[in-house]
Amino acid sequence: MFWDREKYQLIDLTLPIQPFMPDIVGYVKMTQWNHEQGARLNSVPTGINPIDFPPGPPFYEYHSQAWEELTLATHIGTHMDAPWHFFPTTENGKMKAKTIDEVPLEWCIGNGVVLDMTHKGPGELITEEDVKEALKKINYKLQPWDIVLIHTGWDKKWGTREYFEAHPGMSREATLYIIDQGVKVMGIDAFGFDRAFKVMGEEYKRTGDKSVLWPAHNVGREREYIHLERLANLDKIPKPTGFVVVLFPIKIEKASAGWVRAVAIVEKE
Incomplete structure (x- = not known):
């Protein structure tokens, strides 16, 4: 009734799940x-x-x-982290954090916005200024319920040691800025939403500063939001705005995450 295959095309934003696929959190x-x-x-x-x-x-x-x-673990492959993954509560203890089966489906479909962060190097933080500059370049102001996709290009390194150990990631300030615009859902095409485990670990051992450990994940303790990790093919979306994203997670009772078949719906040229 609503779908017009002559007008729209689907772009798969999902990595495949493969037998014995290497991963920090275990093998498939x-x-x-x-x-x-x-x-x-x-x-x-x-x-x-x-x-x-x-x-x-x-x-x-x-x-x-x-x-x-x-x-396999729920955090292998393209997946959505539920608020429960971040902490048992959110909004500074005012709310129980949702498990993946409790995430409203309405959150999982919306207008997509691709932010170009392909200039960020190995292990670098994506800052609030990076986000503002990316929005300025596409002449766009984030709207409530937009779904923000962080394009690092790191999916092209999938399967390599560098993919797991050196990717850039979101800062606390950048994550909060996006949430403050009314956004509930965001995702990244890198192994994790924060910087690589190895990068964070080395910085903590060098500085003793605990704030360098999962700063974006830990925002979920203060603000209710969800993010996706290990997206792919964001470079195949022809325009940074003007498309719809569909990100429905598998319904696993009381789980901290769920695998997602992520899809962008774009108008054919």
Whole structure:
């Protein structure tokens, strides 16, 4: 009724989940059963001999459905961090923090805004001034409920050591500034929303300053917001504004995060 495939196109902003994909928070374990193995699995609940399942192409044996079983953390792949990930409460203790199944779906679709941060180098902070300058370059004022996408270009390094250990990240001040404009949802195409774990750890050991550890995540203790990590293909969105983003997370009860198939809906030229 509303969708017009002749007028709009979809851009996938999601990284794939792959078996044994390297990650700081653990590996993805995936067991796969092919169609013949699926027949053996289905024989148990149905009480049917596998040989009675329909055959496949010539010279193939009995076939049924293929299956997969995965073991992975909710923070692997393109995912949304719920407020519960940041702290048990938000708004300075005034509210219980939402788990991923409690995040309103209305938050997860909205007008997208891409902010170009591709000039930021390894381990650098994205500052409030960086955000203001990026908005100035596109002549745009953030609106309530916009979904802000931070484009670092770091997704192109996915799978490398540098992707995990050296990416730039958001500062506390930049995160607060975006929230102050009425934004609830933002995301980044780097491994994490804050700077790389290794970068933060080395700075803390050098300075003893705890404020350098997850400053953007810790904003969630004071202000209710959500962010996405490990987005991809932000460079494929043709314009920095004038498109819609869809970011629905998997509904996992009482979880701190959920995997997302992130999509931009853009008008065809």
